[in-house]
Amino acid sequence: MYPILEKNDLAAKVYRYVIEAPAVVKKARAGQFVILRLCEDGERIPITLADWDIARGTITLYVQAVGKTTTMMSMMKAGDSLLDVVGPFGIPSHVEKGKTFVAVGGGFGIAAIHPIVRAHKQIGNKTISIIGSRSKELLIMEDEMRAISDEVRIATDDGSYGTKGFVTTILQSMLEKKEPMDVVLAIGPVVMMKAVSDLTKPYGVQTLVSLNPIMMDGTGMCGACRVIVGDKMKFACVDGPEFDGHMVDFPLLTARQKMYSPQEKISMEIFNKICQAQEHRETAAW
């Protein structure tokens, strides 16, 4: 069992969890992920590590409640336990000295870029973080990102904070102004990662994306997470999750993420009905 020590409700169904997972912490590196399972009938879901604390033996995860499992997780409290947390999985981010590193994080993808930016900062690289959300109150981890970035640039869709527009709006102007950058890393929704990759390609700037296909075991055993990178089949769990954004077949990734959409919908509908019935009972009892 893996106890939840802290839980915070951040924004737009995004929650922060500090979870005790001492075995994972020992080896955790930037760019890696864990697979968790809430309960006996639960599914296995991969979540990128946002942070970890070696002394406490804890990992920090940011999870957005979208499907049944993540919604169930959003109902858990500090003191509750997850049934399984396993990892760390994936090849850690490649961090090399003497680079100007630009990280682009959209939505709760900001959580995933956090440890990677920090790893670059720790070895003395210049770090620029471009983070964005739909509006000011939905932006997460601004303080954490400021603490590890030489510069933080912010975009909101509605212009309520920072530049009005997308994270790509900021990146585009940086590219146009020929601001120095050696590596760009983008993590967020597939459309965003594709947009960043399309943007940097003509400028020849190395661009990495961290892919999030459907995954089950995390050890390369099932092949559910297969992606095409430069015409070659790769398993995101063991060959990734980071790949060259200029080589990734994004339309395929988008299609494969919908593999179980009809079933996920059924699962969510049943779950909602159960929750409603529960609420109804509680109200009646009151």
Next chain:
Amino acid sequence: MVSDPVNPEAEGRKKLSNKERMKIPRHPMPEQDPLARAQNFLEVPLGYTPQMAVEEAERCIQCKNPKCMEGCPVNVKIPQFIFHVALGNFELAAQKLKETNALPAVCGRVCPQEEQCEAVCTIGGKVEPVAIGRLERFVADWERASGKVSLPTLPPSTGKKIAVIGAGPAGLTCAGDLAKLGHSVTIFEALHKPGGVLVYGIPEFRLPKQIVDAEVDYLKKIGVRIECDFVVGMTRTIDELMSEDGFDAVFIGTGAGLPYFMGIPGENLNGVYSANEFLTRVNLMKGFEFPNHSDTPVPMAKHVAVIGGGNTAMDAARTALRLPWTEKAYIVYRRSHVEMPARKEEIHHGEQEGIEFLLLTNPTRFLGANGWLNGMECQKMELGEPDASGRRKPVPIAGSEFTLEVEAAIVATGNGSNPLINKTTPGLASNKYGNIIADETGKTSREGVWAGGDIVIGAATVIKAMGAGKKAAAAIHDYVMSKK
């Protein structure tokens, strides 16, 4: 240890001549009705009754030179355990079985006895061989049901720590043998449940999971520690286990977990699965109970094609057919019936249940619309000259292409070896297929590291992996005891 019968005839067995014994017909296995079972996940064979078992055991002529034992990769003392069955001493029979076989209830179900012990049974030359596998299953089931599971007397602790990587058949066997020798054994398992292929691969209707659970419980009772959610290579490396965590030796039994795809167009369409993914979703994750008692979705397809002719292909096709929304399941195999590597029993069960076999048929392309599979282009094959495997090579027949309408296709054409351990263990030698190189005891190129099962020999059987785990356990014992 149970004493072996010295003179079977003198110890109270029915006085029958060998001729009379051979006249007793082999007892058929009672089975669930094919049409009923194709709708459920309950076990297909129902098992012998005690009376059937005793009668079947009387067919054994108690050879002085029992070939059956040599035919068994773990050398089960077959005549001896069968002798106890004939006398109705099922408890003694169970103890005898367990002297060499840690997982008899599993082996009695999934071993290919027809190629091993039963293939060389002396009476098998004249009449049907003794149903050794069914008797093994009966004895193991009887013991479990009786609650009289006897624990061996463990020797004093040797103080040696051994790490076993992977809780599949090889690892469980190796761990069991080492624990019985007084070592402190920890199994590290990547998944959340121990059992390896016994829980993620082999379906419930062929091997009920409670049987695997019982075998695992037995290991825990004799002191084996099992750490699930622990991926050696990621959570910890072999070097760390040995240099920092104090393990004196390591056994690698990580199996053949790397699915092969076919390299034909369209195989990344939604609806094309590896057999590993499909079977893991249904078996380990209990996807057959989705959405009510499992959150893991499984393909909801009316028509399913399974590509391949091995046991995994049979398991996948029979599993697919049992899902309530699947109406039709095909086996698509490029050679003919006789070349199919699956056990005859599995093929027969599949036929009975209504699987349609498209033999001498090879898929050439997956077809789809909007990212989803809706058909599979196939071509008919004929058999040519024998190839390197000794089997006749399938050759395409020009102009024989046709389209099979399916919404799900499951690729069961084999597994490579999972590279996770090799990549993270410097100095561990492997061959060009990624299989770890090991000698006949499982010893690898790394001091103190043994390996066995599919990770060494490539995808094979449960019992071969168990045999390898057993041999390695003996060698590891010698090694740690000679080490100062």
